Every structure is written in C-alpha cells, then in structure tokens.
Amino acid sequence: MKKPDIVILGAGYGGIMTALKLQKMLNVNEAAITLVNKYDYHYQTTWLHENAAGTLHHDRTRIPINDVINTDKVQFILDTVVSIKPDKKKVKLENGDLNYDILVIGLGFEAETFGIPGLKENAFTIGDIDSARLIREHLKYNFAMYHHENCKNLGRLNIVVGGGGFTGVEFLGELANRIPELCEEYDINKSMVRLINIERETTVLPGFDSQLAEYAMSSLESRGVEFITGADFKKCEPDRIVYEKDGKEVSIPTYTTIWTAGVRANSIVEESGFDHNQGKIDVCPDLRAPGYDDIFAIGDCALIMDRATNTPYPPTAQIAVQQSDTAARNITALVQGTGELTEFEPHMLGTVASLGNNDAIGDVFNNRKLFGWKAVIMKKIIENRYLFKLGGWGLLMRKGKFNIFY
Amino acid sequence: MKKPDIVILGAGYGGIMTALKLQKMLNVNEAAITLVNKYDYHYQTTWLHENAAGTLHHDRTRIPINDVINTDKVQFILDTVVSIKPDKKKVKLENGDLNYDILVIGLGFEAETFGIPGLKENAFTIGDIDSARLIREHLKYNFAMYHHENCKNLGRLNIVVGGGGFTGVEFLGELANRIPELCEEYDINKSMVRLINIERETTVLPGFDSQLAEYAMSSLESRGVEFITGADFKKCEPDRIVYEKDGKEVSIPTYTTIWTAGVRANSIVEESGFDHNQGKIDVCPDLRAPGYDDIFAIGDCALIMDRATNTPYPPTAQIAVQQSDTAARNITALVQGTGELTEFEPHMLGTVASLGNNDAIGDVFNNRKLFGWKAVIMKKIIENRYLFKLGGWGLLMRKGKFNIFY
Numbered sequence: 128m129k130k131p132d133i134v135i136l137g138a139g140y141g142g143i144m145t146a147l148k149l150q151k152m153l154n155v156n157e158a159a160i161t162l163v164n165k166y167d168y169h170y171q172t173t174w175l176h177e178n179a180a181g182t183l184h185h186d187r188t189r190i191p192i193n194d195v196i197n198t199d200k201v202q203f204i205l206d207t208v209v210s211i212k213p214d215k216k217k218v219k220l221e222n223g224d225l226n227y228d229i230l231v232i233g234l235g236f237e238a239e240t241f242g243i244p245g246l247k248e249n250a251f252t253i254g255d256i257d258s259a260r261l262i263r264e265h266l267k268y269n270f271a272m273y274h275h276e277n278c279k280n281l282g283r284l285n286i287v288v289g290g291g292g293f294t295g296v297e298f299l300g301e302l303a304n305r306i307p308e309l310c311e312e313y314d315i316n317k318s319m320v321r322l323i324n325i326e327r328e329t330t331v332l333p334g335f336d337s338q339l340a341e342y343a344m345s346s347l348e349s350r351g352v353e354f355i356t357g358a359d360f361k362k363c364e365p366d367r368i369v370y371e372k373d374g375k376e377v378s379i380p381t382y383t384t385i386w387t388a389g390v391r392a393n394s395i396v397e398e399s400g401f402d403h404n405q406g407k408i409d410v411c412p413d414l415r416a417p418g419y420d421d422i423f424a425i426g427d428c429a430l431i432m433d434r435a436t437n438t439p440y441p442p443t444a445q446i447a448v449q450q451s452d453t454a455a456r457n458i459t460a461l462v463q464g465t466g467e468l469t470e471f472e473p474h475m476l477g478t479v480a481s482l483g484n485n486d487a488i489g490d491v492f493n494n495r496k497l498f499g500w501k502a503v504i505m506k507k508i509i510e511n512r513y514l515f516k517l518g519g520w521g522l523l524m525r526k527g528k529f530n531i532f533y
Numbered sequence: 534m535k536k537p538d539i540v541i542l543g544a545g546y547g548g549i550m551t552a553l554k555l556q557k558m559l560n561v562n563e564a565a566i567t568l569v570n571k572y573d574y575h576y577q578t579t580w581l582h583e584n585a586a587g588t589l590h591h592d593r594t595r596i597p598i599n600d601v602i603n604t605d606k607v608q609f610i611l612d613t614v615v616s617i618k619p620d621k622k623k624v625k626l627e628n629g630d631l632n633y634d635i636l637v638i639g640l641g642f643e644a645e646t647f648g649i650p651g652l653k654e655n656a657f658t659i660g661d662i663d664s665a666r667l668i669r670e671h672l673k674y675n676f677a678m679y680h681h682e683n684c685k686n687l688g689r690l691n692i693v694v695g696g697g698g699f700t701g702v703e704f705l706g707e708l709a710n711r712i713p714e715l716c717e718e719y720d721i722n723k724s725m726v727r728l729i730n731i732e733r734e735t736t737v738l739p740g741f742d743s744q745l746a747e748y749a750m751s752s753l754e755s756r757g758v759e760f761i762t763g764a765d766f767k768k769c770e771p772d773r774i775v776y777e778k779d780g781k782e783v784s785i786p787t788y789t790t791i792w793t794a795g796v797r798a799n800s801i802v803e804e805s806g807f808d809h810n811q812g813k814i815d816v817c818p819d820l821r822a823p824g825y826d827d828i829f830a831i832g833d834c835a836l837i838m839d840r841a842t843n844t845p846y847p848p849t850a851q852i853a854v855q856q857s858d859t860a861a862r863n864i865t866a867l868v869q870g871t872g873e874l875t876e877f878e879p880h881m882l883g884t885v886a887s888l889g890n891n892d893a894i895g896d897v898f899n900n901r902k903l904f905g906w907k908a909v910i911m912k913k914i915i916e917n918r919y920l921f922k923l924g925g926w927g928l929l930m931r932k933g934k935f936n937i938f939y
Contacts, residue, residue: 257680257681265674267674268674429866
C-alpha cells in the first residue's frame with residue numbers, strides 16, 4: 128500500500144511548525160511529508176517591521192528551512208504555489224504539479240488596500256523580507272536625496288504610516304528610534320523629519336485596552352510621532368497622500384507611505400474555489416476546510432471565531448503556532464487511523480506590542496497590564512520562546528534577542 | 534591704515550591649504566583672512582569614489598573646517614558663491630556680499646557632459662559628499678528592488694561607468710570589491726550583475742603608461758569588469774544607455790550610470806567674465822589672473838601648461854596643494870610689500886591609481902612603475918602625507934588609512 132503524501136503549503140509560523148511536529152510524530156514509513164515555500168527560508172513576520180525600519184538586520188529574522196527541518200523526513204520544495212485543485216487533489220506550482228493525499232494550507236496573508244486609489248501602486252507594505260529590506264533602503268535613499276537636490280523637497284523627509292493597528296504602532300516605535308541615526312548619517316536636522324500616523328478610528332490600537340493605547344501614543348509622541356486619528360485615507364500618489372478629517376481634505380507631500388492598515392488571506396484560497404469568509408476558510412473545529420476531509424487550513428488562511436464575543440480571533444503568530452499542534456495531531460490520527468480528530472481550542476496568552484527597543488505595552492494573563500521595561504522583557508521572552516520551539520538552543524543562541532537592558 | 538581683506542573661495546585642496554599657510558605666514562595685524570565654503574567641512578575629492586562605492590564611510594573623507602583652521606586667525610563663512618565682480622572687488626554669496634583686497638579662487642570642478650543627451654538629467658557624477666552618498670544608496674536601492682519586483686529587471690543590476698580615466702578606473706576597482714558584498718546583502722547571484730565601463734579611446738587610462746593601463750584592465754577584468762573601449766557614449770535615459778561602436782548602436786538597460794569622463798572648472802569662473810580657456814583661468818606664472826593683480830586662481834580653476842609638451846597639466850590634488858604654497862607666499866609678499874612674486878613650478882612626483890583596496894598601479898619618480906601591493910602602500914603614504922600636512926598627527930590618526938596589508 129502506498130504511503131500517503133502530506134503536502135504543506137507555506138513555511139510561515141503555522142506551516143513550518145506543522146512540518147516540524149509531523150516529522151516527530153510520523154515515521155518515514157507512515158507518510159511522505161513535503162513542505163513547499165517560495166523562499167528557502169522561514170521568516171518571523173512579527174519582526175519584519177524592525178527590518179523595514181533598519182533597526183534589525185533581516186538575516187536575524189530569517190532562518191534557512193534546511194537548518195530546522197530534518198531533510199531525511201521532510202522534503203522541501205522551493206517553489207511558488209499558483210493554485211489548488213481540491214477536486215483533483217493537486218497543487219499547481221510555478222515549476223510543476225504536486226499530488227497530495229492530505230493538504231495543509233498555510234499560505235499566509237497579503238495586504239488589503241480596500242480599493243483606496245493609488246495605495247497598491249505607490250505605498251509599501253511590510254509583507255516579506257524583500258519588501259522590508261526595500262523599505263529600509265527607500266528611507267535611506269530619500270534622506271540621501273534631500274541634500275542632493277537643489278530644490279529642497281520635504282516630501283523626502285515625511286514618512287506616512289497608514290493604520291494605527293498592531294503593525295503600524297510597532298513600526299512607528301522602531302522608526303522613532305531610527306530617525307536620529309538616519310539624520311546623523313545624512314546630515315539632516317531632526318526637526319525637519321515628520322513621522323505621521325493616519326488612523327481611521329479615534330485612537331490607535333483599536334480593540335486594545337485604552338490605557339495601554341494611550342501609553343503607546345504618548346511614548347511615541349514624546350519621540351516625535353504625529354498621530355492623525357479619526358481620519359480617512361483618501362488616496363496615495365507617488366509624491367503625496369491625501370486624507371480627510373472633519374470633512375476637510377488635507378494633502379501631505381511624501382515619497383514614503385507604508386500601509387499597515389489591512390491584511391487578508393492569500394488570494395489563492397479564494398481563487399481555488401473554497402468557501403470563504405472575507406478570503407479566509409471558515410474551518411471546522413478540527414481545522415479542516417468544510418466539505419474536504421483531506422484539507423486543513425491554518426494561520427491567516429483560517430477563520431477562527433471567538434464564540435464568547437462572536438468576533439474572529441486576530442490573525443497572530445500565537446494562534447498559528449497553536450493550530451499547528453492541532454493540525455499535526457489530526458493528520459497523524461488520519462494517517463494512523465486512530466480515533467477521533469481533536470478540536471482546536473485557542474489559548475489567548477495575551478499580547479505584547481513593542482514601541483521600539485526600549486519600550487512596550489502588554490496585556491497578558493487575563494488582563495494584567497504591562498508597561499515599559501517589564502513589557503519589553505515579556506516581548507523578548509515570547510520571541511525567544513518561539514525560536515527555542517523552532518530550532519532549540521542552537522537557533523535561540525544565534526537569532527535570539529538578549530539586549531533587554533537598554 | 535586698514536589691513537587688507539584676503540578672501541579665499543572654496544575649501545578644497547588648494548583653498549584650505551592656502552588658508553592654513555596664510556594663517557602661519559601672516560599675523561592678525563597684517564591681514565584679515567576669510568575662507569568661504571558651501572559646506573562646513575573640507576573633503577578629499579580623491580576619496581569620494583570610495584564613498585560612492587560604499588567601501589569607505591563618507592565621514593572618513595570629510596573634515597570639519599573648524600577642526601583644521603585657527604578660527605582666531607581665519608574667519609570661516611558657510612555660504613555658496615554666486616558670482617565674482619572683479620571690477621568692484623566684491624564676491625556675491627547667497628546670503629550677502631563680501632569685499633576683498635586680495636582674492637583666491639579655488640572653487641573646484643564640475644562635471645562636463647559634452648552635450649550628450651540625457652547625461653545631465655539621468656547620470657550620476659562623483660562630485661561631493663552628497664552625490665557620493667547618493668550613489669551608494671542608489672546602488673543598494675536598485676539591488677533591493679530586484680527581488681521586490683515580480684517582473685525581474687536586469688537594469689537594476691547593470692552598472693555603467695562612463696569614462697575610463699583616473700576616477701572611472703579607481704571607482705571600478707572599489708565597485709568590483711563591493712559587488713560581492715552587495716550580492717550577499719540583497720540575495721543576488723553575482724553572475725547576474727554587470728559592471729560595464731565605456732571608454733572612447735582604445736584603452737583605459739589614456740595618457741598613462743600602457744603597461745600600467747593593461748595591468749589595471751586585467752586586474753579589474755579578473756574581478757568581473759567589462760570594458761567596452763573605442764565606444765562613443767550616445768545617450769543616457771532613466772532606464773538605459775546607448776553607445777556606438779564600430780558603427781553599430783548598442784543599448785544597455787540600466788538605472789545606474791555614473792559619468793566620470795569629464796570635468797571642467799566651476800562655471801562661476803566663466804560667468805564672472807574672466808578670460809578663460811575651456812572654463813579655466815590661464816594664470817600668469819605667479820598664479821594671478823591675467824589683468825588682475827589682486828586675484829589668484831588655483832586648483833581646477835587654474836590652467837597650468839607643461840611647456841615641455843605644450844599640454845595642460847592634469848587637475849590633481851598634488852598640483853593644487855603645490856599651488857597653495859606659491860599663492861600663500863605671493864599673497865604674503867603683496868601684503869608685506871616685500872620683493873618680487875615667485876613663479877609656480879609644478880613638481881610631478883608621479884601618480885598612483887588604486888584598483889580597490891588590494892591593488893593599485895603607480896608611475897612615480899621619473900617613470901618608475903609600481904604594481905600591486907607596492908603601489909597600494911605608495912598610495913596610502915601619499916594620502917596619509919596629505920592628512921598630516923592638513924591637520925598634523927591628530928588628524929592623521931583619526932582619518933588616515935593604515936589597513937595596508939590586505
């Protein structure tokens with residue numbers, strides 16, 4: 128009897144952890160495990176804003192896949208997924224097709240620009256190593272341009288961050304610390320640089336504890352960030368953006384807009400014909416796609432409702448990693464034909480948002496609020512814990528964050 | 534009796550050394566010395582190609598003017614010269630006017646693009662700290678763009694250097710060493726990058742010893758530089774250049790063209806109504822401008838003929854520094870009313886061209902040829918000697934080049 132082909136699409140938080148767990152739970156005679164990813168490295172999406180600001184090198188954020196998987200047990204294919212054909216049990220890649228018996232969809236997110244004119248063409252999004260690295264270079268290029276141009280252009284020095292959610296606020300925190308360094312490198316007077324956040328709601332971090340959100344705003348404001356809340360982002364052109372507030376349209380000259388205000392699931396999910404809710408698969412409790420007993424969806428591609436509040440859980444690394452546990456356990460049960468599948472139950476351990484390398488806020492362990500250095504340490508513990516789970520002590524020592532005392 | 538106002542325009546090699554010598558030779562009761570420069574730092578023009586390639590930080594190349602002049606003896610004005618009115622003994626600055634009794638014109642060079650279409654708009658030139666720093670960032674930005682664009686564009690990775698003279702060859706040497714680092718940083722396969730030199734003559738370094746020129750070409754070719762000699766540069770567009778060779782026009786896609794093939798004197802010389810020869814003042818033997826007994830011209834603004842060959846001496850730092858000796862001595866004689874002015878006599882000590890940090894060629898001490906590490910050491914001795922003259926041991930220790938063994 129042929130052993131089943133397990134194919135995992137995507138090596139993000141959910142995908143790579145599912146592969147790691149399956150390689151422990153199944154032996155090579157039981158199943159053939161294949162992991163497909165468009166890069167030969169895994170990266171920590173939650174660190175990309177630091178790479179984009181230039182405060183952390185991108186090589187700290189990425190980890191070669193072959194360094195963490197056991198290539199005797201998991202076959203890695205470097206390729207880009209084009210589409211999924213669930214009726215034919217086939218995945219189309221750019222360079223060939225793959226057949227599966229069990230499929231795990233962990234293809235992550237893409238930016239959602241809500242049809243706002245010019246955003247897709249002219250704004251940056253922090254999506255992967257390539258885009259984060261480009262943002263870092265774009266910032267420096269524009270600062271270098273400032274003194275080179277005879278006609279001084281303040282658009283070179285204005286940086287607009289669209290969206291005051293989690294990513295936007297964390298990115299602003301890094302940028303606020305980075306700007307003084309950039310000013311020194313490019314002979315710019317710091318008072319000329321504007322770091323502007325535009326948020327639709329009346330506060331940043333909507334949904335977060337209001338005391339923590341206020342703390343975040345004043346921490347960032349003290350480092351020069353301007354918050355424009357209650358404002359609609361109207362359009363983004365190559366050299367300016369326009370927002371509307373209190374019925375008035377305001378234009379800001381800028382060559383650098385970073386859009387952090389929306390993510391959606393990878394559009395391959397929708398295009399492959401799955402039932403979806405705003406692009407995500409509204410998975411069964413065992414994480415399988417409705418109607419398919421051989422397809423699991425995890426991470427940003429899966430919709431998980433919080434039954435207590437009837438709202439979806441936010442798409443976090445925390446939940447993706449927890450889902451990989453359930454997915455791996457259920458796949459093992461299917462392969463070994465042992466018993467019922469278990470249901471996914473998220474455990475919200477809390478959330479910590481960094482505000483640069485020296486400040487943070489956290490809402491952890493049933494509404495215990497953390498500010499300042501305690502939150503900074505908690506953030507690094509969470510990040511280091513993930514590295515340990517992914518690659519043990521060796522990886523933790525190579526890529527961990529231990530600079531917690533400044 | 535009012536003490537004479539000595540005004541020195543430009544703090545390049547010639548200008549700053551004239552100021553330094555005058556502050557030693559004249560006491561404060563004899564003359565008021567003013568130095569005008571558009572930056573508050575002096576920079577070593579001959580190091581800028583390293584800043585542009587990214588192999589040396591620009592802060593190593595520049596020196597705050599107030600660190601080397603004695604501000605009790607020399608007044609420094611940070612301003613940009615707009616024009617010189619020799620008949621009114623006046624200099625117009627962007628922020629005011631200056632009267633002089635004795636003037637030294639050391640305003641340096643600007644790029645000469647010979648009317649080649651698009652060069653002025655689309656090519657970079659290595660002219661000052663700002664432009665060198667921008668080239669460094671431009672290279673990185675385009676390398677970062679390569680992986681970010683879905684449609685791969687080799688123009689991002691093609692670098693065209695127009696002109697195979699001294700600056701072009703030295704810049705290629707630095708770039709050839711820099712490319713492997715850039716490839717690693719931006720995940721680029723080194724074989725995709727093209728480093729192309731376009732030279733009108735049949736060899737690079739025309740006028741230089743042919744054996745040395747051949748050595749330079751093979752050193753650079755072994756590190757991947759392509760030489761296209763005997764080719765006319767026809768035009769430069771934002772995303773490509775066109776050259777003509779053997780009657781055929783060839784287009785190379787590129788976003789990065791650096792033009793090193795021509796310099797001319799600062800156009801203020803010509804615009805201020807001086808008699809000029811291709812923009813330069815054809816100075817008298819005592820370095821004064823013909824027809825003006827109170828105006829000296831030095832460095833790139835002065836034309837010095839080699840009577841033996843009836844060709845002009847090349848505009849080098851070496852000659853500019855030597856001219857500052859003659860200028861300072863003659864100004865002192867004018868101020869003190871002592872005897873005849875001396876004639877400028879250049880002493881060609883030879884020329885050394887670097888080919889990156891680990892190779893060089895030199896033609897020194899009456900046609901003694903140097904290759905490889907001997908030339909590398911000679912180059913650094915010359916550079917360090919200048920720093921010592923400019924700012925003594927302190928400056929030499931801070932900015933000198935001592936990494937001569939790799």
